[in-house]
Amino acid sequence: xxxxxxxxxxxxxxxxxxxxxxxxxxxxxxxxxxxxxxxxxxxxxxxxxxxxxxxxxxxxxxxxxxxxxxxxxxxxxxxxxxxxxxxxxxxxxxxxxxxxxxxxxxxxxxxxxxxxxxxxxxxxxxxxxxxxxxxxxxxxxxxxxxxxxxxxxxxxxxxxxxxxxxxxxxxxxxxxxxxxxxxxxxxxxxxxxxxxxxxxxxxxxxxxxxxxxxxxxxxxxxxxxxxxxxxxxxxxxxxxxxxxxxxxxxxxxxxxxxxxxxxxxxxxxxxxx
Amino acid sequence: xxxxxxxxxxxxxxxxxxxxxxxxxxxxxxxxxxxxxxxxxxxxxxxxxxxxxxxxxxxxxxxxxxxxxxxxxxxxxxxxxxxxxxxxxxxxxxxxxxxxxxxxxxxxxxxxxxxxxxxxxxxxxxxxxxxxxxxxxxxxxxxxxxxxxxxxxxxxxxxxxxxxxxxxxxxxxxxxxxxxxxxxxxxxxxxxxxxxxxxxxxxxxxxxxxxxxxxxxxxxxxxxxxxxxxxxxxxxxxxxxxxxxxxxxxxxxxxxxxxxxxxxxxxxxxxxxxxxxxxxxxxxxxxxxxxxxxxxxxxxxxxxxxxxxxxxxxxxxxxxxxxxxxxxxxxxxxxxxxxxxxxxxxxxxxxxxxxxxxxxxxxxxxxx
Numbered sequence: 066x067x068x069x070x071x072x073x074x075x076x077x078x079x080x081x082x083x084x085x086x087x088x089x090x091x092x093x094x095x096x097x098x099x100x101x102x103x104x105x106x107x108x109x110x111x112x113x114x115x116x117x118x119x120x121x122x123x124x125x126x127x128x129x130x131x132x133x134x135x136x137x138x139x140x141x142x143x144x145x146x147x148x149x150x151x152x153x154x155x156x157x158x159x160x161x162x163x164x165x166x167x168x169x170x171x172x173x174x175x176x177x178x179x180x181x182x183x184x185x186x187x188x189x190x191x192x193x194x195x196x197x198x199x200x201x202x203x204x205x206x207x208x209x210x211x212x213x214x215x216x217x218x219x220x221x222x223x224x225x226x227x228x229x230x231x232x233x234x235x236x237x238x239x240x241x242x243x244x245x246x247x248x249x250x251x252x253x254x255x256x257x258x259x260x261x262x263x264x265x266x267x268x269x270x271x272x273x274x275x276x277x278x279x280x281x282x283x284x285x286x287x288x289x290x291x292x293x294x295x296x297x298x299x300x301x302x303x304x305x306x307x308x309x310x311x312x313x314x315x316x317x318x319x320x321x322x323x324x325x326x327x328x329x330x331x332x333x334x335x336x337x338x
Numbered sequence: 339x340x341x342x343x344x345x346x347x348x349x350x351x352x353x354x355x356x357x358x359x360x361x362x363x364x365x366x367x368x369x370x371x372x373x374x375x376x377x378x379x380x381x382x383x384x385x386x387x388x389x390x391x392x393x394x395x396x397x398x399x400x401x402x403x404x405x406x407x408x409x410x411x412x413x414x415x416x417x418x419x420x421x422x423x424x425x426x427x428x429x430x431x432x433x434x435x436x437x438x439x440x441x442x443x444x445x446x447x448x449x450x451x452x453x454x455x456x457x458x459x460x461x462x463x464x465x466x467x468x469x470x471x472x473x474x475x476x477x478x479x480x481x482x483x484x485x486x487x488x489x490x491x492x493x494x495x496x497x498x499x500x501x502x503x504x505x506x507x508x509x510x511x512x513x514x515x516x517x518x519x520x521x522x523x524x525x526x527x528x529x530x531x532x533x534x535x536x537x538x539x540x541x542x543x544x545x546x547x548x549x550x551x552x553x554x555x556x557x558x559x560x561x562x563x564x565x566x567x568x569x570x571x572x573x574x575x576x577x578x579x580x581x582x583x584x585x586x587x588x589x590x591x592x593x594x595x596x597x598x599x600x601x602x603x604x605x606x607x608x609x610x611x612x613x614x615x616x617x618x619x620x621x622x623x624x625x626x627x628x629x630x631x632x633x634x635x636x637x638x639x640x641x642x643x644x645x646x647x648x649x650x651x652x653x654x655x656x657x658x659x660x661x662x663x664x665x666x667x668x669x670x671x672x673x674x675x676x677x678x679x680x681x682x683x684x685x686x687x688x689x690x691x692x693x694x695x696x697x698x699x700x701x702x703x704x705x706x
Contacts, residue, residue: 120598143604150602154456156594158649162364163591170592171604177588179366188363200364223603 069097069259070130070145070226072117077125079112086112087123088283094276096130096226099253099260101274103267105304108280110263111151114229117261118148129227143171147220151231151263155204161215162200165191168222190221194248210241217245221252227259228252234266242266246273267308271295271318279303291318367650369657377660381438384664388434388671389426393678396422432566436628437667437684439569439576440561441635443625445662447618448636449643449654450583453590454611454618455509458699459525461636462622466504466532468633471626473539474500476553480546493556494571494627500535501623505615507531561629561670561684568628579621583655586614590651632685634692635662641699 072094079087087109094100102110116123119134119142127134129145147168155164168190169183179187191197194214199207204215213233220228230249234242250273253260264270270277271291279287279294281303287294292312300308300320307323390398396418404416404423418426444462451460462468478496511527543553589610592600597607622636639662640654647653666688673684 115598118598118602120601138604139601139606140604143602146602148599148602150599154594154596154599156456156591156649158644159594160367160648163367163650166366167592167595167603173588175588176585177592181363184363184366 068226069253069257071096071128072227072259072261073126073128074113074117075126075128077113077116077123077127079109079116079121079123085283087116089125090280090285092278092285092288094259094261096259097253097257098275099250099262099273101270101277102261102263102280103265103270103277104280106265107282109283110265110280111231113280114148114231114261114263117229118142118146140171143223143225145225146227146229147223147225149216149220149228149230149233151235153216155212155216157203157205159204160200161196161202161204161207162187162191164204164215165196165218165222168219168224171223186224187218187222190218193252194218194221209236210244213237213241213245214248217248221256226257227261230260230262232263232265234264234269242269249273267295267300267304267320267322271310271320273317290316292316295320367648367652369652373647373653373657374660377657377664380664381660381667384667384671385434385438388437388667389430391671391675392425392430394422394425396426401426428565432569433561433670434667435569436561436572437670438663439572440625440629440632440663441639441666441669442659442663443572443576443579443621444632444635444666445639445658446580446583446655447622447625448662449640449651449658450586450590450614450618451636452640453593453651453654454614456594456596457525458641459637459696460528461634462501462626463532463631463633463636465508465528466530466535467501467619467622468626468631469532469535469539470500470502470504471497471623472500472557472631473535473542474498474503474623475556475627476539476542476549479552479556480542480549494575494624497627498575498620498623501619501626502616504531504535505619509615557630561632572624572628575620575624579617579624580659582613582617583621583659586610586617587651587655590614590655594651630685632666633689634696635666635688637699638688638692638695639665641695 074090074092077087077090078085090109090113092100092113102113104110112121115121117127117134119139129142134142134146165187166179166183169179169187170177173179173183188197188200191200194217196211196214196218199211199215204212207215213236217230217233220230228249233249234245237245246269249260249262252258262270262274274291276289277287277291277294278285279299286303287299295310295318297308297310300306300310307325309321309323311319311321313319386398386401389401390396400416400418403414404418404426406412407414407416416423448461451462451465452458454460474496475493477500478492508528508531511523511530543550589605592603592605593607593610595603600607600610626632640658643654643657643661647657666684669687669691670684673682673687676682
């Protein structure tokens with residue numbers, strides 16, 4: 066059984082063309098917990114998780130379970146960390162089963178041949194996500210929600226203790242958004258995963274994560290439980306919108322965005338009062 | 339079949355008990371014996387047709403007997419005369435084998451380029467690799483490196499070097515800021531590189547008119563003048579290229595999800611791409627060096643294979659080699675029989691078949 070591992074960003078800075086996109090971020094995610102990175106467009110959320118995934122150069126240190134991710138092998142990191150990217154590239158014509166099998170890559174030899182064990186694990190994941198009847202279908206022939214589950218299945222087949230999802234619900238309608246997030250929540254419980262998601266949708270981010278980290282202009286501006294962080298004042302300050310925030314007895318937070326009737330500066334002032 | 343929870347029996351491993359429902363598991367796409375057999379059968383049939391057909395007809399059955407007779411411990415009387423044996427063994431067989439090897443290398447490296455660049459329109463010619471090989475070979479010939487004893491060694495090596503320069507230039511122009519560009523920019527980069535290298539080649543050619551005939555002889559193709567020497571020259575390049583490409587099919591399938599996701603799956607995309615490109619360039623350059631410029635084989639064969647056998651490189655790469663070889667050897671039969679005793683340049687026939695097919699692929703791409 067996989068057990069979630071701690072993830073820590075320590076003084077992480079990412080620059081592009083001389084300008085910092087992510088600036089001196091310190092962030093800790095406890096093993097087995099769910100952290101949601103939220104923030105307006107261009108805040109640096111995706112860049113921060115790309116640094117963790119090793120696909121962007123950075124200064125500072127990122128550790129998984131205390132081990133520096135920059136020092137180990139690419140394959141070693143792939144055994145500890147699975148990534149669902151925001152715009153996954155689906156090779157045209159590829160069958161669902163073959164696509165999900167790609168998740169077994171870090172566990173395979175140099176020729177990447179699938180063992181019986183690989184196939185058994187992939188089939189178990191497909192069954193768990195109700196995708197087993199799609200095994201022979203072409204990935205691109207599926208609907209958006211089904212495709213998102215297939216990409217998630219590939220990450221789960223990787224059998225890693227840490228799962229990173231970059232905007233997992235970006236292109237889904239409200240019903241399918243909830244379906245995917247509830248599935249991730251269930252899987253997190255079943256496999257004790259450490260889950261890190263980036264989200265731009267405030268209305269659902271606070272309902273799923275144990276902790277939220279708010280980024281703005283490349284910096285971390287607030288971290289904590291959703292009910293502590295997601296206040297109308299903070300949201301007004303960084304998103305420039307008026308919201309009402311409801312917390313339920315589980316600590317889940319629902320944010321409702323209201324249409325702006327006054328000028329932007331005006332209601333930031335209102336929000337701060 | 340019982341539903342297994344995710345992560346159940348994760349420690350069983352490959353050595354663990356085989357579950358009773360193992361037969362019920364879906365299978366991963368592999369090359370498969372049937373496809374391999376079909377490809378091998380195509381090669382065998384074309385080879386027989388190739389050695390049997392020509393101005394002097396030889397019964398294929400007798401050729402088979404003659405070949406069997408050459409195996410140790412077997413003794414057959416093929417009934418072929420000494421002249422017929424010489425025609426089959428010394429004239430036609432090397433030509434057929436050369437056609438099989440060159441076709442396999444062009445189609446196999448075409449499939450590899452398409453996989454590495456994730457671009458269905460990549461082929462050795464579009465990326466300027468053939469132009470690079472042409473420039474390299476021309477330089478070797480005009481500088482005298484290609485004269486005398488050194489001829490068989492220097493020209494393919496120079497062609498190989500030229501091909502590497504071309505693919506590196508096209509790839510660098512296309513992949514800026516660590517991103518792989520669109521199919522269109524890749525083709526445009528290849529066209530620009532090819533145009534530049536061809537211009538340089540033409541200039542050098544004009545400056546060394548005494549070498550013109552030799553250069554043209556190389557460009558127009560050597561399949562028609564080949565003996566076993568050319569075949570033996572090509573074999574080491576072919577073995578290395580095919581071995582690396584066939585070994586890399588799994589990595590190519592991982593690379594198909596893009597560099598970033600491939601990295602998160604534990605693959606080093608740049609290193610993989612470099613190894614595959616080096617092997618494919620080696621094969622393509624060696625093929626072009628011994629055979630001259632033969633177009634479109636690297637494009638039509640992999641696409642044909644994808645249409646019938648699916649998109650995984652585990653199938654596309656080896657089957658492209660088999661069917662590419664069979665296709666080119668068969669095309670060569672057409673080239674030397676359509677206007678017999680005159681010969682058509684083999685590149686003319688592949689282009690006549692290839693160009694319309696290429697347009698068809700473009701149309702399909704636009705539609706989808």
